[in-house]
Amino acid sequence: MSSNPASSCANVHKDFHGALSYGLDFIEKSYGFDGLCSFLSVMAPAVYQPLIEDLRVRGLVALAEHWQKVFALEAGDYELQADEDVLTLTVRRCPAIDHMQEHGYAIAEHFCEHTRVVNEAVCRAAGYRAEVVYDQAAGSCVQRFWKDAS
DSSP states (O other): OEEOTTOOOTTOOTHHHHHHHHHHHHHHHHHHHHHHHHHHHHHHHHHTHHHHHHHHHHTHHHHHHHHHHHHHHHTOEEEEEEOSSEEEEEEEEOHHHHHHHHTTOOOOTTTTHHHHHHHHHHHHHHTEEEEEEEETTTTEEEEEEEEOOO
């Protein structure tokens, strides 16, 4: 499965990414990096409860469908690869980073950490694991998801 940024959705307010960046920066400056990670770890299971439940019930296909919807709305350049045990999301051009750069938003120093922390919290709550390897400057990352065997 793959997609490219050719389509656009008028109902998506990409300026949200800029607001999120400023918010993450504020939290980190006020409470430190550990405080930022703690906040995101607590917030994620509440915000993503429907996704967590869907992941528990349907497995990685639920997460694949989630990412397909997100990147279709955001017109992101990505590739999604699924095998029996691992779902891999390769983001060639992050729509959030791209939008913030294009519109002159300040990008929080650890903006992409929110993806790692949120993914880990969502997956942990559903009995899965996640890892994110990112290059914030390039606006790209590889995210992997798998069932927790422990």
